Amino acid sequence: xxxxxxxxxxxxxxxxxxxxxxxxxxxxxxxxxxxxxxxxxxxxxxxxxxxxxxxxxxxxxxxxxxxxxxxxxxxxxxxxxxxxxxxxxxxxxxxxxxxxxxxxxxxxxxxxxxxxxxxxxxxxxxxxxxxxxxxxxxxxxxxxxxxxxxxxxxxxxxxxxxxxxxxxxxxxxxxxxxxxxxxxxxxxxxxxxxxxxxxxxxxx
Amino acid sequence: xxxxxxxxxxxxxxxxxxxxxxxxxxxxxxxxxxxxxxxxxxxxxxxxxxxxxxxxxxxxxxxxxxxxxxxxxxxxxxxxxxxxxxxxxxxxxxxxxxxxxxxxxxxxxxxxxxxxxxxxxxxxxxxxxxxxxxxxxxxxxxxxxxxxxxxxxxxxxxxxxxxxxxxxxxxxxxxxxxxxxxxxxxxxxxxxxxxxxxxxxxxx
Numbered sequence: 001x002x003x004x005x006x007x008x009x010x011x012x013x014x015x016x017x018x019x020x021x022x023x024x025x026x027x028x029x030x031x032x033x034x035x036x037x038x039x040x041x042x043x044x045x046x047x048x049x050x051x052x053x054x055x056x057x058x059x060x061x062x063x064x065x066x067x068x069x070x071x072x073x074x075x076x077x078x079x080x081x082x083x084x085x086x087x088x089x090x091x092x093x094x095x096x097x098x099x100x101x102x103x104x105x106x107x108x109x110x111x112x113x114x115x116x117x118x119x120x121x122x123x124x125x126x127x128x129x130x131x132x133x134x135x136x137x138x139x140x141x142x143x144x145x146x147x148x149x150x151x152x153x154x155x156x157x158x159x160x161x162x163x164x165x166x167x168x169x170x171x172x173x174x175x176x177x178x179x180x181x182x183x184x185x186x187x188x189x190x191x192x193x194x195x196x197x198x199x200x201x202x203x204x
Numbered sequence: 205x206x207x208x209x210x211x212x213x214x215x216x217x218x219x220x221x222x223x224x225x226x227x228x229x230x231x232x233x234x235x236x237x238x239x240x241x242x243x244x245x246x247x248x249x250x251x252x253x254x255x256x257x258x259x260x261x262x263x264x265x266x267x268x269x270x271x272x273x274x275x276x277x278x279x280x281x282x283x284x285x286x287x288x289x290x291x292x293x294x295x296x297x298x299x300x301x302x303x304x305x306x307x308x309x310x311x312x313x314x315x316x317x318x319x320x321x322x323x324x325x326x327x328x329x330x331x332x333x334x335x336x337x338x339x340x341x342x343x344x345x346x347x348x349x350x351x352x353x354x355x356x357x358x359x360x361x362x363x364x365x366x367x368x369x370x371x372x373x374x375x376x377x378x379x380x381x382x383x384x385x386x387x388x389x390x391x392x393x394x395x396x397x398x399x400x401x402x403x404x405x406x407x408x
Contacts, residue, residue: 004227007230007231010234010238011218011219011221011222014237015218018219023208023262023263023266024259026211027211027244027248030214030215030241031245033218037235037237037238040231041238044231054227055226059227062227
Protein backbone atom coordinates (compact mmCIF):
# COMPACT_ATOMS: atom_id res chain seq x y z
CA UNK A 1 0.00 0.00 0.00
CA UNK A 2 2.84 2.34 0.87
CA UNK A 3 4.69 1.49 -2.37
CA UNK A 4 1.66 2.29 -4.53
CA UNK A 5 1.02 5.32 -2.35
CA UNK A 6 4.51 6.63 -3.14
CA UNK A 7 4.11 5.89 -6.86
CA UNK A 8 0.81 7.77 -7.09
CA UNK A 9 2.10 10.58 -4.86
CA UNK A 10 4.99 10.97 -7.31
CA UNK A 11 2.66 11.02 -10.30
CA UNK A 12 0.22 13.50 -8.79
CA UNK A 13 2.79 15.86 -7.30
CA UNK A 14 4.55 15.96 -10.66
CA UNK A 15 1.25 16.72 -12.42
CA UNK A 16 0.32 19.37 -9.87
CA UNK A 17 3.68 21.04 -10.51
CA UNK A 18 2.07 22.22 -13.77
CA UNK A 19 -0.01 24.63 -11.70
CA UNK A 20 3.04 26.35 -10.20
CA UNK A 21 3.14 30.15 -10.71
CA UNK A 22 6.96 30.28 -11.02
CA UNK A 23 9.72 27.95 -12.12
CA UNK A 24 11.10 28.04 -8.57
CA UNK A 25 7.80 26.76 -7.19
CA UNK A 26 7.59 24.19 -9.96
CA UNK A 27 11.10 23.02 -9.12
CA UNK A 28 10.20 22.73 -5.42
CA UNK A 29 7.18 20.51 -6.06
CA UNK A 30 9.05 18.50 -8.71
CA UNK A 31 11.89 17.90 -6.22
CA UNK A 32 9.39 16.46 -3.72
CA UNK A 33 7.89 14.30 -6.46
CA UNK A 34 11.34 12.96 -7.38
CA UNK A 35 11.97 12.10 -3.70
CA UNK A 36 8.70 10.14 -3.61
CA UNK A 37 9.79 8.21 -6.67
CA UNK A 38 13.09 7.32 -5.03
CA UNK A 39 11.08 5.99 -2.05
CA UNK A 40 8.94 3.97 -4.41
CA UNK A 41 12.06 2.52 -6.03
CA UNK A 42 13.41 1.41 -2.66
CA UNK A 43 10.12 -0.19 -1.59
CA UNK A 44 9.83 -1.92 -4.96
CA UNK A 45 13.34 -3.33 -4.56
CA UNK A 46 12.58 -4.41 -0.98
CA UNK A 47 9.48 -6.30 -2.12
CA UNK A 48 11.51 -8.07 -4.82
CA UNK A 49 14.19 -8.92 -2.22
CA UNK A 50 11.49 -10.52 -0.04
CA UNK A 51 10.39 -12.67 -2.98
CA UNK A 52 7.12 -10.73 -3.31
CA UNK A 53 5.71 -9.81 -6.74
CA UNK A 54 5.35 -6.00 -6.41
CA UNK A 55 2.61 -5.78 -9.03
CA UNK A 56 0.51 -8.36 -7.20
CA UNK A 57 1.24 -6.83 -3.77
CA UNK A 58 0.16 -3.36 -4.89
CA UNK A 59 -2.90 -4.46 -6.89
CA UNK A 60 -5.48 -4.31 -4.04
CA UNK A 61 -4.60 -0.68 -3.30
CA UNK A 62 -4.70 0.67 -6.84
CA UNK A 63 -8.46 1.29 -6.79
CA UNK A 64 -8.72 3.15 -3.46
CA UNK A 65 -5.56 5.24 -3.99
CA UNK A 66 -6.46 6.18 -7.56
CA UNK A 67 -9.98 7.10 -6.43
CA UNK A 68 -8.61 9.27 -3.65
CA UNK A 69 -6.49 11.21 -6.13
CA UNK A 70 -9.19 11.40 -8.80
CA UNK A 71 -11.62 12.84 -6.26
CA UNK A 72 -9.09 15.38 -4.98
CA UNK A 73 -7.59 16.79 -8.16
CA UNK A 74 -6.49 20.31 -7.15
CA UNK A 75 -8.21 23.21 -8.90
CA UNK A 76 -5.28 25.56 -8.47
CA UNK A 77 -1.73 25.83 -7.20
CA UNK A 78 -2.61 26.45 -3.54
CA UNK A 79 -4.93 23.47 -3.42
CA UNK A 80 -2.07 21.41 -4.84
CA UNK A 81 0.34 22.68 -2.19
CA UNK A 82 -2.14 21.92 0.60
CA UNK A 83 -2.73 18.45 -0.77
CA UNK A 84 1.03 17.84 -0.83
CA UNK A 85 1.22 18.75 2.85
CA UNK A 86 -2.12 17.85 4.45
CA UNK A 87 -2.91 14.77 2.34
CA UNK A 88 0.61 13.42 2.49
CA UNK A 89 0.83 14.24 6.19
CA UNK A 90 -2.28 12.25 6.99
CA UNK A 91 -1.07 9.28 4.96
CA UNK A 92 2.37 9.48 6.55
CA UNK A 93 0.90 9.51 10.08
CA UNK A 94 -1.18 6.47 9.26
CA UNK A 95 1.75 4.53 7.81
CA UNK A 96 3.94 5.50 10.75
CA UNK A 97 1.32 4.17 13.19
CA UNK A 98 1.12 0.92 11.24
CA UNK A 99 4.92 0.60 11.02
CA UNK A 100 5.06 0.28 14.82
CA UNK A 101 3.21 -3.03 14.48
CA UNK A 102 5.46 -4.42 11.73
CA UNK A 103 7.63 -7.13 13.25
CA UNK A 104 10.19 -7.49 10.45
CA UNK A 105 13.08 -5.16 11.37
CA UNK A 106 14.44 -4.21 7.91
CA UNK A 107 10.89 -3.64 6.62
CA UNK A 108 10.03 -1.37 9.54
CA UNK A 109 13.26 0.61 9.10
CA UNK A 110 12.67 1.10 5.38
CA UNK A 111 9.09 2.23 6.03
CA UNK A 112 10.26 4.80 8.57
CA UNK A 113 13.01 5.94 6.19
CA UNK A 114 10.67 6.60 3.27
CA UNK A 115 8.20 8.41 5.54
CA UNK A 116 10.68 11.21 6.24
CA UNK A 117 9.29 14.60 5.19
CA UNK A 118 10.47 15.43 1.66
CA UNK A 119 10.21 19.15 2.41
CA UNK A 120 6.44 19.55 2.03
CA UNK A 121 5.87 21.05 5.47
CA UNK A 122 8.06 24.13 5.36
CA UNK A 123 7.25 24.83 1.70
CA UNK A 124 3.48 24.53 2.08
CA UNK A 125 3.34 26.59 5.26
CA UNK A 126 5.29 29.49 3.71
CA UNK A 127 3.33 29.49 0.45
CA UNK A 128 -0.12 29.25 2.06
CA UNK A 129 0.65 31.87 4.71
CA UNK A 130 1.90 34.25 2.02
CA UNK A 131 -1.23 33.73 -0.07
CA UNK A 132 -3.57 34.25 2.90
CA UNK A 133 -1.65 37.38 3.95
CA UNK A 134 -2.17 38.81 0.46
CA UNK A 135 -5.83 37.85 0.27
CA UNK A 136 -7.44 36.72 3.55
CA UNK A 137 -10.62 35.62 1.73
CA UNK A 138 -8.89 32.50 0.33
CA UNK A 139 -8.48 31.03 3.83
CA UNK A 140 -12.09 29.79 4.02
CA UNK A 141 -11.96 28.04 0.68
CA UNK A 142 -8.60 26.41 1.51
CA UNK A 143 -9.84 25.24 4.92
CA UNK A 144 -12.83 23.57 3.22
CA UNK A 145 -10.49 22.00 0.69
CA UNK A 146 -8.40 20.49 3.51
CA UNK A 147 -11.57 19.08 5.12
CA UNK A 148 -12.49 17.49 1.82
CA UNK A 149 -9.05 15.87 1.61
CA UNK A 150 -9.61 14.29 5.03
CA UNK A 151 -13.13 13.16 4.11
CA UNK A 152 -12.03 11.51 0.87
CA UNK A 153 -9.07 9.87 2.62
CA UNK A 154 -11.41 8.39 5.26
CA UNK A 155 -13.78 7.05 2.59
CA UNK A 156 -10.93 5.23 0.86
CA UNK A 157 -9.38 4.04 4.13
CA UNK A 158 -12.76 2.55 5.03
CA UNK A 159 -12.82 0.65 1.73
CA UNK A 160 -9.34 -0.71 2.30
CA UNK A 161 -10.27 -1.74 5.85
CA UNK A 162 -13.31 -3.68 4.62
CA UNK A 163 -11.43 -5.48 1.87
CA UNK A 164 -8.00 -6.04 3.42
CA UNK A 165 -8.35 -8.18 6.53
CA UNK A 166 -4.59 -8.52 7.03
CA UNK A 167 -4.02 -4.77 7.19
CA UNK A 168 -7.08 -4.20 9.38
CA UNK A 169 -5.95 -6.92 11.77
CA UNK A 170 -2.47 -5.39 11.90
CA UNK A 171 -3.97 -2.05 12.93
CA UNK A 172 -6.54 -3.48 15.36
CA UNK A 173 -4.20 -5.93 17.09
CA UNK A 174 -1.34 -3.42 17.04
CA UNK A 175 -3.37 -0.70 18.67
CA UNK A 176 -4.38 -2.91 21.57
CA UNK A 177 -7.04 -5.12 20.06
CA UNK A 178 -9.94 -3.07 21.37
CA UNK A 179 -12.05 -0.10 20.36
CA UNK A 180 -10.27 2.15 22.86
CA UNK A 181 -6.98 1.48 21.06
CA UNK A 182 -8.51 2.39 17.69
CA UNK A 183 -10.04 5.51 19.23
CA UNK A 184 -6.64 6.60 20.57
CA UNK A 185 -5.08 6.02 17.14
CA UNK A 186 -7.78 8.15 15.49
CA UNK A 187 -7.26 10.85 18.11
CA UNK A 188 -3.54 10.95 17.38
CA UNK A 189 -4.22 11.22 13.62
CA UNK A 190 -6.75 14.00 14.19
CA UNK A 191 -4.44 15.92 16.53
CA UNK A 192 -1.64 15.86 13.97
CA UNK A 193 -4.01 17.04 11.27
CA UNK A 194 -5.15 19.92 13.46
CA UNK A 195 -1.51 20.86 14.11
CA UNK A 196 -0.89 21.03 10.35
CA UNK A 197 -3.97 23.18 9.79
CA UNK A 198 -2.76 25.53 12.54
CA UNK A 199 0.70 25.70 11.00
CA UNK A 200 -0.92 26.73 7.72
CA UNK A 201 -2.90 29.40 9.57
CA UNK A 202 -6.17 27.84 8.41
CA UNK A 203 -7.42 26.87 11.86
CA UNK A 204 -7.24 28.79 15.13
CA UNK B 205 15.84 25.82 -23.09
CA UNK B 206 17.13 22.34 -22.42
CA UNK B 207 16.70 22.79 -18.65
CA UNK B 208 13.06 23.84 -18.99
CA UNK B 209 12.62 21.11 -21.59
CA UNK B 210 13.77 18.51 -19.04
CA UNK B 211 11.56 19.98 -16.31
CA UNK B 212 8.43 19.86 -18.50
CA UNK B 213 9.38 16.45 -19.89
CA UNK B 214 9.53 15.21 -16.30
CA UNK B 215 6.17 16.73 -15.45
CA UNK B 216 4.40 15.42 -18.53
CA UNK B 217 5.92 11.94 -18.49
CA UNK B 218 4.92 11.61 -14.84
CA UNK B 219 1.36 12.75 -15.67
CA UNK B 220 1.15 10.43 -18.65
CA UNK B 221 2.14 7.53 -16.37
CA UNK B 222 -1.44 7.80 -15.06
CA UNK B 223 -2.60 6.29 -18.35
CA UNK B 224 -0.49 3.14 -17.91
CA UNK B 225 -2.47 -0.12 -18.11
CA UNK B 226 -0.27 -1.93 -15.54
CA UNK B 227 1.90 -0.96 -12.59
CA UNK B 228 4.93 -2.29 -14.47
CA UNK B 229 4.24 0.10 -17.36
CA UNK B 230 3.56 2.92 -14.92
CA UNK B 231 6.87 2.21 -13.21
CA UNK B 232 8.71 2.22 -16.55
CA UNK B 233 7.39 5.66 -17.53
CA UNK B 234 7.87 7.02 -14.01
CA UNK B 235 11.50 5.82 -14.06
CA UNK B 236 12.09 7.79 -17.28
CA UNK B 237 10.43 10.83 -15.74
CA UNK B 238 12.68 10.59 -12.67
CA UNK B 239 15.73 10.43 -14.97
CA UNK B 240 14.59 13.62 -16.71
CA UNK B 241 14.26 15.32 -13.36
CA UNK B 242 17.80 14.32 -12.43
CA UNK B 243 18.97 15.90 -15.73
CA UNK B 244 17.05 19.03 -14.89
CA UNK B 245 18.71 19.16 -11.47
CA UNK B 246 22.18 18.92 -13.04
CA UNK B 247 21.44 21.65 -15.61
CA UNK B 248 19.96 23.86 -12.90
CA UNK B 249 23.10 23.42 -10.81
CA UNK B 250 25.32 24.10 -13.84
CA UNK B 251 23.48 27.37 -14.54
CA UNK B 252 23.93 28.46 -10.92
CA UNK B 253 27.61 27.52 -11.12
CA UNK B 254 27.96 29.78 -14.18
CA UNK B 255 26.42 32.66 -12.24
CA UNK B 256 23.24 32.51 -14.32
CA UNK B 257 19.80 32.95 -12.73
CA UNK B 258 18.04 29.72 -13.83
CA UNK B 259 14.55 31.21 -13.56
CA UNK B 260 15.50 34.11 -15.83
CA UNK B 261 17.41 31.86 -18.26
CA UNK B 262 14.44 29.52 -18.65
CA UNK B 263 11.72 32.20 -18.83
CA UNK B 264 11.75 32.76 -22.63
CA UNK B 265 11.13 29.06 -23.28
CA UNK B 266 8.27 28.54 -20.85
CA UNK B 267 5.60 29.69 -23.31
CA UNK B 268 6.64 27.62 -26.35
CA UNK B 269 7.41 24.45 -24.36
CA UNK B 270 4.20 24.64 -22.33
CA UNK B 271 2.22 25.24 -25.52
CA UNK B 272 3.83 22.25 -27.18
CA UNK B 273 2.78 20.01 -24.31
CA UNK B 274 -0.68 21.53 -23.97
CA UNK B 275 -1.35 20.95 -27.66
CA UNK B 276 -0.07 17.36 -27.53
CA UNK B 277 -1.73 16.00 -24.40
CA UNK B 278 -1.98 12.24 -25.10
CA UNK B 279 -5.49 10.77 -25.31
CA UNK B 280 -4.40 7.33 -24.25
CA UNK B 281 -1.47 5.27 -23.06
CA UNK B 282 -0.04 4.48 -26.53
CA UNK B 283 -0.10 8.14 -27.54
CA UNK B 284 1.79 8.88 -24.34
CA UNK B 285 4.39 6.22 -25.11
CA UNK B 286 4.87 7.53 -28.65
CA UNK B 287 5.21 11.07 -27.37
CA UNK B 288 7.88 9.92 -24.89
CA UNK B 289 9.86 8.39 -27.76
CA UNK B 290 9.10 10.44 -30.89
CA UNK B 291 8.69 13.84 -29.23
CA UNK B 292 11.66 13.40 -26.93
CA UNK B 293 13.70 11.94 -29.79
CA UNK B 294 13.09 14.96 -31.98
CA UNK B 295 13.99 17.35 -29.17
CA UNK B 296 17.09 15.34 -28.30
CA UNK B 297 18.30 15.38 -31.92
CA UNK B 298 17.83 19.14 -32.05
CA UNK B 299 19.71 19.76 -28.79
CA UNK B 300 22.50 17.41 -29.87
CA UNK B 301 22.93 19.35 -33.13
CA UNK B 302 23.07 22.61 -31.20
CA UNK B 303 25.51 21.20 -28.64
CA UNK B 304 28.09 20.76 -31.42
CA UNK B 305 28.19 24.56 -31.73
CA UNK B 306 28.58 25.22 -27.99
CA UNK B 307 32.15 26.32 -27.37
CA UNK B 308 32.23 25.96 -23.56
CA UNK B 309 33.58 22.44 -22.90
CA UNK B 310 31.90 21.58 -19.57
CA UNK B 311 28.55 22.92 -20.84
CA UNK B 312 28.77 20.83 -24.02
CA UNK B 313 29.69 17.72 -22.04
CA UNK B 314 26.79 18.17 -19.63
CA UNK B 315 24.37 18.71 -22.52
CA UNK B 316 25.51 15.49 -24.20
CA UNK B 317 25.30 13.65 -20.88
CA UNK B 318 21.69 14.64 -20.17
CA UNK B 319 20.68 13.80 -23.75
CA UNK B 320 21.45 10.10 -23.24
CA UNK B 321 18.37 7.95 -23.89
CA UNK B 322 16.56 7.29 -20.58
CA UNK B 323 15.17 4.02 -21.95
CA UNK B 324 12.34 5.45 -24.05
CA UNK B 325 13.42 3.82 -27.31
CA UNK B 326 13.35 0.15 -26.39
CA UNK B 327 10.26 0.53 -24.20
CA UNK B 328 8.20 2.45 -26.77
CA UNK B 329 9.15 0.16 -29.64
CA UNK B 330 8.14 -2.99 -27.75
CA UNK B 331 4.84 -1.55 -26.46
CA UNK B 332 3.74 -0.04 -29.78
CA UNK B 333 4.69 -3.14 -31.80
CA UNK B 334 2.73 -5.34 -29.37
CA UNK B 335 -0.33 -3.11 -29.61
CA UNK B 336 -0.24 -2.99 -33.41
CA UNK B 337 0.23 -6.77 -33.58
CA UNK B 338 -2.92 -7.20 -31.47
CA UNK B 339 -4.95 -4.67 -33.42
CA UNK B 340 -3.43 -3.50 -36.73
CA UNK B 341 -6.11 -0.80 -37.10
CA UNK B 342 -4.46 1.39 -34.41
CA UNK B 343 -1.36 1.90 -36.61
CA UNK B 344 -2.99 4.58 -38.77
CA UNK B 345 -4.17 6.62 -35.81
CA UNK B 346 -0.77 6.40 -34.10
CA UNK B 347 1.08 7.40 -37.29
CA UNK B 348 -1.14 10.50 -37.53
CA UNK B 349 -0.47 11.26 -33.87
CA UNK B 350 3.28 11.14 -34.48
CA UNK B 351 2.88 13.54 -37.45
CA UNK B 352 0.99 15.91 -35.19
CA UNK B 353 3.79 15.79 -32.64
CA UNK B 354 6.26 16.85 -35.34
CA UNK B 355 3.95 19.59 -36.61
CA UNK B 356 3.41 21.08 -33.16
CA UNK B 357 7.14 20.88 -32.41
CA UNK B 358 7.92 22.80 -35.62
CA UNK B 359 5.35 25.49 -34.80
CA UNK B 360 6.94 26.09 -31.39
CA UNK B 361 10.50 25.86 -32.76
CA UNK B 362 9.54 28.55 -35.27
CA UNK B 363 8.33 30.80 -32.44
CA UNK B 364 11.54 30.31 -30.50
CA UNK B 365 13.60 31.04 -33.64
CA UNK B 366 11.76 34.32 -34.23
CA UNK B 367 12.08 35.50 -30.63
CA UNK B 368 15.48 34.18 -29.63
CA UNK B 369 18.15 35.67 -31.86
CA UNK B 370 21.04 34.19 -29.87
CA UNK B 371 19.81 30.61 -30.29
CA UNK B 372 18.93 31.13 -33.95
CA UNK B 373 22.36 32.58 -34.63
CA UNK B 374 24.00 29.65 -32.84
CA UNK B 375 22.16 27.23 -35.13
CA UNK B 376 22.65 29.25 -38.32
CA UNK B 377 26.32 30.02 -37.80
CA UNK B 378 27.01 26.55 -36.42
CA UNK B 379 25.45 24.81 -39.40
CA UNK B 380 27.62 26.70 -41.86
CA UNK B 381 25.98 30.12 -41.97
CA UNK B 382 23.96 29.42 -45.10
CA UNK B 383 20.64 27.93 -46.14
CA UNK B 384 22.31 24.76 -47.35
CA UNK B 385 23.62 24.15 -43.83
CA UNK B 386 20.14 24.61 -42.35
CA UNK B 387 18.69 22.32 -44.99
CA UNK B 388 21.23 19.61 -44.13
CA UNK B 389 20.38 19.97 -40.44
CA UNK B 390 16.65 19.61 -41.19
CA UNK B 391 17.39 16.56 -43.35
CA UNK B 392 19.28 14.92 -40.51
CA UNK B 393 16.40 15.62 -38.09
CA UNK B 394 13.87 14.24 -40.56
CA UNK B 395 15.93 11.14 -41.27
CA UNK B 396 16.19 10.33 -37.57
CA UNK B 397 12.46 10.85 -37.15
CA UNK B 398 11.78 8.46 -40.03
CA UNK B 399 14.09 5.87 -38.46
CA UNK B 400 12.08 6.08 -35.21
CA UNK B 401 8.77 5.70 -37.06
CA UNK B 402 10.19 2.63 -38.83
CA UNK B 403 11.40 1.17 -35.53
CA UNK B 404 7.85 1.57 -34.18
CA UNK B 405 6.51 -0.18 -37.29
CA UNK B 406 4.39 2.86 -38.15
CA UNK B 407 6.16 3.70 -41.40
CA UNK B 408 7.43 1.38 -44.15
